[in-house]
Amino acid sequence: MKKLKMIKELPLIIILVLISIVITIINPSFLTVENFLDLLKSNLVLTMMAMGMLLVILTGGIDVSVASMITAVTVIIGNSLIHFSQNILVTVLLATLCGVILGLINGLLITGLKIPPIVATLGTMSMILGIVLYVTNGNWITGIPQNFIDFGRIMILPKTLADGRVIGIPIQIIFLLPIIILTWFVLKHTVIGRGIYALGGNLESADRMGFKTNRIIVFVYAFEGFIIGLSAVAHTSIMRQVDPNAFLGFEMQVIAAVVLGGASVLGGYGSVLGTIIGVALFSVINNGMILMRIPTFWQKIVVGLIIISSISADMIQKQREEHLKVRVDVDEVASYEA
Amino acid sequence: MKLKIKGLIATKEGILFIIFLAVVAIMTILSPSKFLSNYNLQSLAYQLPEFGILSLSMMLIIITGGINLSLTFSATLAMIVGGLAMSSVFANTGGAFLALVIGVALMLVVAALAGIFNGFVVSYIGVTPMIATLGAATLFEGISLNITKGGAISGFPLSFIMIGNTAILGIPVPMLIFVVILILMWLLIEKSKMGAAIIMIGCNPKVAEFSGIKVKNVLFKAYMISGLLAGVAGVIMASRYNSAKESYGSSYLLQSVAASVLGGTSISGGEGRVVGTLLAAMILQVISSGLNIFGLNRYLTNVLMGFILIFVLAINFVTEKFKKN
Numbered sequence: 001m002k003k004l005k006m007i008k009e010l011p012l013i014i015i016l017v018l019i020s021i022v023i024t025i026i027n028p029s030f031l032t033v034e035n036f037l038d039l040l041k042s043n044l045v046l047t048m049m050a051m052g053m054l055l056v057i058l059t060g061g062i063d064v065s066v067a068s069m070i071t072a073v074t075v076i077i078g079n080s081l082i083h084f085s086q087n088i089l090v091t092v093l094l095a096t097l098c099g100v101i102l103g104l105i106n107g108l109l110i111t112g113l114k115i116p117p118i119v120a121t122l123g124t125m126s127m128i129l130g131i132v133l134y135v136t137n138g139n140w141i142t143g144i145p146q147n148f149i150d151f152g153r154i155m156i157l158p159k160t161l162a163d164g165r166v167i168g169i170p171i172q173i174i175f176l177l178p179i180i181i182l183t184w185f186v187l188k189h190t191v192i193g194r195g196i197y198a199l200g201g202n203l204e205s206a207d208r209m210g211f212k213t214n215r216i217i218v219f220v221y222a223f224e225g226f227i228i229g230l231s232a233v234a235h236t237s238i239m240r241q242v243d244p245n246a247f248l249g250f251e252m253q254v255i256a257a258v259v260l261g262g263a264s265v266l267g268g269y270g271s272v273l274g275t276i277i278g279v280a281l282f283s284v285i286n287n288g289m290i291l292m293r294i295p296t297f298w299q300k301i302v303v304g305l306i307i308i309s310s311i312s313a314d315m316i317q318k319q320r321e322e323h324l325k326v327r328v329d330v331d332e333v334a335s336y337e338a
Numbered sequence: 339m340k341l342k343i344k345g346l347i348a349t350k351e352g353i354l355f356i357i358f359l360a361v362v363a364i365m366t367i368l369s370p371s372k373f374l375s376n377y378n379l380q381s382l383a384y385q386l387p388e389f390g391i392l393s394l395s396m397m398l399i400i401i402t403g404g405i406n407l408s409l410t411f412s413a414t415l416a417m418i419v420g421g422l423a424m425s426s427v428f429a430n431t432g433g434a435f436l437a438l439v440i441g442v443a444l445m446l447v448v449a450a451l452a453g454i455f456n457g458f459v460v461s462y463i464g465v466t467p468m469i470a471t472l473g474a475a476t477l478f479e480g481i482s483l484n485i486t487k488g489g490a491i492s493g494f495p496l497s498f499i500m501i502g503n504t505a506i507l508g509i510p511v512p513m514l515i516f517v518v519i520l521i522l523m524w525l526l527i528e529k530s531k532m533g534a535a536i537i538m539i540g541c542n543p544k545v546a547e548f549s550g551i552k553v554k555n556v557l558f559k560a561y562m563i564s565g566l567l568a569g570v571a572g573v574i575m576a577s578r579y580n581s582a583k584e585s586y587g588s589s590y591l592l593q594s595v596a597a598s599v600l601g602g603t604s605i606s607g608g609e610g611r612v613v614g615t616l617l618a619a620m621i622l623q624v625i626s627s628g629l630n631i632f633g634l635n636r637y638l639t640n641v642l643m644g645f646i647l648i649f650v651l652a653i654n655f656v657t658e659k660f661k662k663n
Contacts, residue, residue: 062468115651116605118405118468122592123651126644134637252472265466297484304477308459308470315464 012262012277015310016284023288030291034167041170041238043283045070047276048176048231049254050261051183052224054275057258058187059220060200060267061110061117065125066228067250069102072132073232078141078242086145096229102128103225107218125251132244141242152237172234179227184272186223192216200267256307257282262314281306350602354617361621365628372631380510382627384502384578387516388571390619392590393597394523395567397615400598401527402560403540403607404460404467410591411478412452412565413572414584418482418491420445420572421582425493434495441498445576446569452478453565454558461557482584492581502577512574519570524612526563536560540607596647597622622646 023030049066056063077095085091102124109120155168187193195216199206207213236242261278263270285306289299365373372378392409399406424441428434452474459470485491504511527533535556538546547553571590576582601618603610622643629639 109648113648113652113655115648115655119595119599119605119651120648122595123644123648126592126647127641130637130640130642130644134635134641252476256472256476259469259472265468295484297480297487300476300480300483302480304473304475304480307473307476308465311465311469311473312459312463319464 009262009271009274009277012260012274012281016277016281019281019284019288023284023291027288027291030288034161035287035291037167037169039283039287041172043279044170044172044176044238045231045235046253046257046283047279048179048227048234049250050257050275050279051179051272052227053254053258054261054263054270054272055183055187055196055220056117056224057255057263057265058196058200058267058270059217060203061217061220062255062265063106063121063221063224064118064251064255065102065106065121065128066224066254067247068125068128068132069099069225069228070232070235070250071244071247072102072128073098073229074236074242074246075132075136075141075244077232077236078144081144081148081236082141086147088148088151091148092230092233095233096226099225099227099229099232100222101225103222103228104218106225107221110221111214111217136244138244140244144236144240144242148237149240152240170238172238175230175234179230180272180276183227187272192219196220197268200269202268253282256303260307260310351611351613351617354601354614354621358617358621358624361624361628365624369632373628378627378631382623383510383513385627386620386623387510387512388574388578388587389590389593389597389623390516390616391519391567391571391574392587393594393601393615393619394519394612395564395571396594397598397601397603397610397612398523398527398536398560398567399467399564400595400603400605401540401607401610402467402536402557403543404557405471405595405605406456406561406564407468407471407591408452408456408474408478409471409564409568409594410587411475411482411584412449412456413568413575414582414586414588415452415478415482416445416449416569417572417576417582417586418485418584419448421491421494421576422485424495424498425491428495429493434497437495438497441494442501442573445573446566449569449572450562450566452568453562456565457558457561460561461554479584486582486584490581490583494576494580498577499580500577502574502579512578515570515574519567520612520616523567527610527612532556532559537608537610540604540609542608593622593643596643600647600650 020030029035049070053063053066073095076098077091080094081091106117106121106124109115109124110117113120115123151171154171155166156171156173158166158168160166187196195206195211195213198209198211199213199216203213235246239246257279258270258275259265259278260281261270261274261276263274263278282303285302286299289296289302294302392413396406396409420441420443423444424437427440428437431437456467456471456474459465459474460467463470501511506514527536535546535551538549538551539553539556543553571587575586579586597618598610598615599605599618600621601611601614601616603615625642625646626639629642630636
């Protein structure tokens with residue numbers, strides 16, 4: 001069983017390695033510690049948000065409001081840092097609280113009023129973004145306190161390069177790692193995790209098996225909100241200012257990364273490792289295109305083609321397996337008759 | 339009369355019609371001079387068709403149990419490719435009519451091809467519609483950006499601009515196009531064999547397959563028609579704005595889903611009516627342009643749109659529960 005699961009993510013890893021080799025041949029600066037640290041820093045928020053989206057997609061849902069949610073939380077903590085408290089712990093608490101509340105709203109609309117996830121989150125997206133843009137008027141929030149900026153600049157295991165620059169693991173990893181481990185733990189080792197997979201496979205049978213499906217769904221959206229809160233803190237500490245338009249269209253990137261990582265939008269299928277590889281694929285492709293000096297206009301074409309072709313390849317593979325199964329059955333019947 | 343009103347309330351479309359009248363009444367009472375002004379009614383009549391056509395296109399796909407997230411990008415890709423051909427033909431030969439025919443034809447062909455691409459990936463390869471069209475949206479946007487390099491395409495002949503900006507017998511040309519498409523879509527979805535097949539596929543594709551419907555074929559055609567409709571909306575938009583750009587109409591994407599759902603189309607497929615979507619599109623359009631002329635911040639209009647979407651679904655849920663009891 002364990003071996004089978006290893007094999008499932010293998011094609012993705014092979015694609016990732018192949019793409020990396022091609023990029024390295026064209027531009028050797030891809031395969032440097034510095035570039036990988038850059039990649040880590042610039043895709044940290046995407047990875048965190050993908051963890052939350054993974055849980056939602058596993059239940060067979062979808063959340064298109066994530067970009068508006070993180071925008072709202074960054075605006076709130078940006079203002080709080082300037083006008084209320086410069087304490088980092090307070091900021092983290094406030095951010096996660098806001099995230100959880102927004103997530104709970106989505107979860108309750110979906111379970112309480114039985115509104116399909118895509119429509120409910122479409123509605124909340126429209127409202128949240130509308131309010132945020134009305135309040136901020138689309139203006140940037142600058143003047144984040146120095147202690148928060150200093151916090152964001154901390155590096156773990158810093159190393160001075162020959163040319164005097166200092167590189168190191170960004171401090172924001174203290175948000176990323178716990179989230180990855182927590183998501184993995186919830187999915188693998190808790191009853192809720194079993195429930196998430198079960199209700200993504202089939203809601204009614206999960207209900208009959210005794211899973212409290214409504215509670216699980218509300219938990220998933222609230223957990224996603226919690227992750228978004230932490231992502232907002234990580235993002236603000238990296239960018240050192242708040243741009244209400246920074247996340248325009250970001251929900252599509254998050255969904256695409258999760259799906260690239262092999263999760264099925266129909267629910268019940270997907271893993272933490274797969275999602276991490278999905279994000280890695282997504283970010284390596286984007287980074288590689290910059291390193292290979294491909295005009296930015298091409299990037300969307302390549303990303304779109306990769307999404308479609310990778311999922312198509314997956315579907316064709318499945319259809320073939322299905323086809324083989326049928327043939328085996330027929331052969332068996334034939335042999336019985338003989 | 340009493341019976342009639344009861345009958346009206348009994349249907350989803352009846353409720354929508356009453357909401358529409360109420361919205362119009364509120365707007366009129368709040369500001370008769372502004373809302374009923376010739377200018378506002380005119381701009382309503384010019385704005386509704388592109389949104390209405392996109393909503394019908396979205397509805398068709400939602401009825402099949404899918405969703406078309408590449409809808410507005412198909413429209414803009416079509417208007418950019420067609421627009422580029424049109425403006426270069428016009429610049430090189432000076433033949434306005436030739437440029438018009440080539441441009442419009444190319445817009446419709448490109449949009450249909452975009453639909454065919456979606457249809458192929460969804461029906462023959464079997465990719466989930468949301469992901470297939472999400473990928474296609476990124477792809478189409480990328481191609482559009484590659485052509486325009488982020489700018490806009492212009493230099494269209496006057497005869498093309500006339501499509502979106504003139505009226506025949508007082509009725510704007512886009513409105514005439516919209517009416518024709520409304521009738522065609524009504525015939526397709528509610529009166530034709532293919533419409534019945536589409537609804538059955540939306541209810542249950544397996545049952546449809548077993549009852550002899552060529553599911554893949556029908557789905558493929560539905561996506562092609564959806565693309566073609568996006569092309570028509572693209573023609574109207576390019577002509578109204580006198581240019582073509584990849585970001586045009588992007589706000590219509592989610593609004594068209596909202597219009598379909600408000601209009602009574604079931605998001606899980608198998609249910610949907612042309613009249614419902616028309617009424618929902620009219621309600622949304624009246625609210626957004628009404629609030630606009632009252633000078634309400636456009637961001638707050640978005641908030642209200644989201645609220646209306648959730649509110650109506652909540653009402654649907656409560657009434658259905660009430661009926662069951």
